[in-house]
Amino acid sequence: MVDQDIRNHLESRQVQIYFGAVAIATAIAPLVPGTTALEAAINPALAFMLFVTFLQVPLVELGRAFGRVRFTLPLLLSNFVAIPLLVGILFQVMPGDPLLRLGVGRAR
Structure with missing residues (x-):
């Protein structure tokens, strides 16, 4: 029951979680050297987020x-x-x- 409650809470806050993660990454990326090397991971990360989102359909x-x-x-x-x-x-x-x-x- 607790797992279902956590899942429901995360699903109801999904957009805010994604937006917050992007906002935090945008703020931190200029401060951390070498983050441009992670640029190649952007498209796979977006594809994964879409995949996880559509798994619920x-x-x-x-x-x-x-x-x-x-x-x-x-x-x-x-x-x-x-x-x-x-x-x-x-x-x-x-x-x-x-x-x-x-x-x-x-x-x-």
């Missing part, structure tokens, strides 16, 4: 969710129509700085 419910048009259609439209259109529009009005363009989507 029951696969049966996820399968049912994709079968619902009211869920799937807005998801597909936003990811494959609205967001690419927004990025295309932003590219027309942005300065030509490659670093800014890289942040939006791609460098020219």
Whole structure:
């Protein structure tokens, strides 16, 4: 029962824990020499956090969710129509700085 209580507490505070960890790392990283060597670990750490987060989603419910048009259609439209259109529009009005363009989507 205690393990379940701890799990429930951690799950209810998950966003705050992640945000706090990032804030602490941001504050400490400039003070510790050699932290740039850990840069390669950022993507695997993010992938692990996403994996752990999605472990909590029951696969049966996820399968049912994709079968619902009211869920799937807005998801597909936003990811494959609205967001690419927004990025295309932003590219027309942005300065030509490659670093800014890289942040939006791609460098020219």
